[in-house]
């Protein structure tokens with residue numbers, strides 16, 4: 001087994017786990033906090049220490065992207081985010097064009113603060129808009145109005161952010177096709193470079209899961225909404241390059257592309273996941289989830305939980321789980337480089353799905369067919385570790 005991935009793209013994820021309000025559909029590791037109670041200094045200290053302790057994992061790797069996610073990281077001051085980014089520059093080698101994204105909520109938008117974020121090197125914003133429809137925003141218990149979302153986008157643009165993603169969700173309670181089309185129309189009018197379009201899912205451990213809204217659309221209706229959306233995005237010049245990601249030319253999210261291509265990344269902060277290749281193995285680990293426990297554990301070096309090396313079956317599954325999300329698919333050579341396994345292992349695993357035309361191969365590229373893409377979850381189940389296909 002020889003892993004070329006150990007020399008390839010590397011990303012850093014930084015998790016900031018607090019929000020002003022916990023949305024009823026959200027299963028992310030995020031906790032409601034009063035702004036005055038945010039343990040900002042202590043948490044940044046912990047992140048810096050975590051990064052220092054992780055140096056062996058990114059030695060000789062060039063960092064091509066950093067993603068500061070959450071939660072709502074824009075709750076933190078520009079000074080705090082500058083402190084962690086300065087530590088990144090001191091401890092890591094960042095590429096000159098390193099993509100540095102900050103996740104934001106329109107309810108926490110202040111022009112001055114965002115100008116300071118830009119000055120500290122943050123060159124991409126991901127704004128959680130969800131919808132521009134007042135009644136849907138209310139059902140989702142969002143802390144901002146549609147107007148505030150538009151002002152946030154336009155202010156960010158006027159400050160000088162040229163690389164902006166907005167998150168939209170569809171399949172919302174009571175949402176009509178027309179309402180969904182109006183959301184996309186508004187999003188495209190804002191001329192952002194990237195739009196993430198997620199179907200609302202009822203995640204266990206959320207209020208919506210325990211008490212589902214009565215007017216959730218059924219799967220056919222959501223499928224209808226999504227198909228209209230895909231056509232609208234294409235007409236507006238947004239290329240669908242992943243299940244939920246649409247970008248103007250050359251504006252794909254480098255950080256997420258690295259995940260989908262099964263690249264390596266270090267995740268620091270409460271609950272963050274990492275995936276790191278060495279010359280012969282691929283290892284995953286996760287950090288302590290509760291923010292307080294994380295801050296207590298870092299100084300004693302007890303914050304990294306559940307480190308494990310992926311088996312051959314898991315490598316095949318996880319490679320496909322990520323790469324099959326990409327419209328362009330992947331090459332067998334990329335599989336070999338990032339898993340250290342032979343191309344033949346992959347081709348054997350894929351043979352039945354190729355035969356059934358759920359996958360197609362054109363020269364060196366393998367991708368899902370239209371039917372395979374529609375039933376991607378079912379297709380992926382075939383490759384679950386321990387199933388007969390591998």
Ligand SMILES: C[S@@+](CC[C@H](N)C(=O)[O-])C[C@H]1O[C@@H](n2cnc3c(N)ncnc32)[C@H](O)[C@@H]1O
Pocket residue numbers: 019025026027028070071072103104105106127128129130167168169198199200201202203
């Ligand atoms: C971690 S949130 C970050 C954005 C920011 N916290 C906000 O909500 O404004 C990332 C995105 O995940 C999406 N998301 C969260 N929960 C979801 C769910 N249950 N189903 C589909 N998408 C979801 C939302 O679009 C959200 O903007």
Ligand code: SF4
Pocket residue numbers: 018019021022023026027028030070071072105128
């Ligand atoms: S603001 Fe974002 S991260 Fe926070 S609870 Fe809502 S969706 Fe989740």
